Amino acid sequence: MNVRECGSWEVENIMKPVIPNAALGAVVLSSVIGISSSAAAHGVVGERFFPATITSDDPFAADELALPTITSFDHETDVDFDYSKTILPGFAIGLGIGHVNAKVPGEPRESGFGNLELSSALEVYRSSEHEFILTTGLDWEVGGTGSRTVAERTSTFTPTVKFGKGFGDLPDSLRYLRPMAITGTVGYLIPGASEEPKSIEWAGAIEYSLLYLQNNVRDQGFGNFVSHLTPVVEMRFSSPTSTGNGGTTGTINPGLIWSGQYLQLAAEAVVPVNHASGHGLGFIAQLHFYIDDIFPHSLGRPIFGGGK
Amino acid sequence: MTRHIFLACAALACFATPAFGHAFLQHAEPGAGARLAVAPKRIALAFSERLEPVFSGVTVTDTSGHGVEAGAAQVRGNTMIVPLRPLAPGNYRVTWRAVSVDTHRTEGAYSFTVRP
Numbered sequence: 122m123n124v125r126e127c128g129s130w131e132v133e134n135i136m137k138p139v140i141p142n143a144a145l146g147a148v149v150l151s152s153v154i155g156i157s158s159s160a161a162a163h164g165v166v167g168e169r170f171f172p173a174t175i176t177s178d179d180p181f182a183a184d185e186l187a188l189p190t191i192t193s194f195d196h197e198t199d200v201d202f203d204y205s206k207t208i209l210p211g212f213a214i215g216l217g218i219g220h221v222n223a224k225v226p227g228e229p230r231e232s233g234f235g236n237l238e239l240s241s242a243l244e245v246y247r248s249s250e251h252e253f254i255l256t257t258g259l260d261w262e263v264g265g266t267g268s269r270t271v272a273e274r275t276s277t278f279t280p281t282v283k284f285g286k287g288f289g290d291l292p293d294s295l296r297y298l299r300p301m302a303i304t305g306t307v308g309y310l311i312p313g314a315s316e317e318p319k320s321i322e323w324a325g326a327i328e329y330s331l332l333y334l335q336n337n338v339r340d341q342g343f344g345n346f347v348s349h350l351t352p353v354v355e356m357r358f359s360s361p362t363s364t365g366n367g368g369t370t371g372t373i374n375p376g377l378i379w380s381g382q383y384l385q386l387a388a389e390a391v392v393p394v395n396h397a398s399g400h401g402l403g404f405i406a407q408l409h410f411y412i413d414d415i416f417p418h419s420l421g422r423p424i425f426g427g428g429k
Numbered sequence: 430m431t432r433h434i435f436l437a438c439a440a441l442a443c444f445a446t447p448a449f450g451h452a453f454l455q456h457a458e459p460g461a462g463a464r465l466a467v468a469p470k471r472i473a474l475a476f477s478e479r480l481e482p483v484f485s486g487v488t489v490t491d492t493s494g495h496g497v498e499a500g501a502a503q504v505r506g507n508t509m510i511v512p513l514r515p516l517a518p519g520n521y522r523v524t525w526r527a528v529s530v531d532t533h534r535t536e537g538a539y540s541f542t543v544r545p
Binding site: 165167168170249332335336337338339340345382413414417418 | 532
């Protein structure tokens with residue numbers, strides 16, 4: 122076939138490298154070996170790509186690194202590191218730690234590392250057709266591992282359910298809502314010390330994928346940069362389950378995520394929902410690496426069951 | 430600490446250069462939602478990564494679900510091209526699956542219209 126016959130396409134775009142025949146056999150063989158695990162990649166369910174959200178946990182067991190996440194809000198600046206590693210396809214463990222620098226007016230500055238945070242995520246259900254995923258997990262903040270000035274001495278345990286749902290299955294009359302997706306998490310925070318209050322930790326995100334709009338609904342002529350943007354509104358709340366421990370606190374965070382081939386950048390405003398949640402506007406920004414795409418044959422594979 | 434974080438990020442960015450990843454659709458012709466006065470002779474899709482030909486493919490169907498391809502899809506590098514039979518006016522559905530050479534899999538679908 123003459124590639125020059127392809128309308129307005131540039132020839133050099135069509136003629137990107139062709140796999141040499143000698144390498145093709147090896148590629149096919151390795152593909153056959155590894156093909157069973159290819160669906161468990163970060164953020165993809167059916168035709169939907171969910172970018173990694175930064176205020177609320179996304180519902181994927183994936184090989185990812187967030188370094189750093191910088192949050193400035195309510196007289197405090199945090200720099201966080203989070204790493205997630207797949208052990209089996211659909212099962213990952215995570216490790217996170219952050220540095221806190223707080224200066225409340227009229228009080229001495231407090232800074233130091235927060236507690237170590239460990240987590241697990243198990244994908245229990247996926248529907249490619251309905252762009253739906255359900256994940257369970259357990260978060261463990263290990264008390265006493267951080268600086269005495271900023272970290273709690275007691276641990277907390279939070280069993281969590283997470284989900285993601287894309288709206289690509291909407292009827293044609295609602296096609297411009299198909300790029301929309303939601304994610305959510307609900308967890309029950311159980312403190313290690315009985316005198317500490319329990320709470321419901323709930324969070325979520327509403328996102329609109331310009332990539333989905335461009336590729337699945339209607340070509341808008343977006344350039345490569347714009348088509349990889351996802352406007353998002355995230356939210357995160359904490360609701361004590363017993364009276365006398367205050368009401369619900371939380372923030373709503375509107376922002377943008379740009380998802381590239383190997384990394385993503387995200388920036389959001391932080392807006393407190395009430396006086397008890399904080400004062401003034403803040404911001405949060407994150408640089409996030411897709412380890413499964415950066416190291417697809419080594420660090421980005423599950424330790425067990427991921428093929429070569 | 431900020432300097433260490435910057436150096437770590439720079440190192441990761443350097444490692445990222447030669448890798449492969451998900452093959453995301455970058456350009457399609459005709460594109461999603463296109464309304465065409467002249468029936469296209471082929472569907473051409475360009476992806477962000479090189480494709481594994483054995484596991485990548487594209488189908489084009491009319492509103493009755495019948496395939497309208499004139500032959501098998503050709504996969505070259507990061508592109509897939511499938512020739513079409515002469516198309517009558519109507520709506521058509523393009524459904525593709527792409528497996529990049531490191532076995533990451535993506536899929537997608539869109540529609541276009543040939544006007545009377």
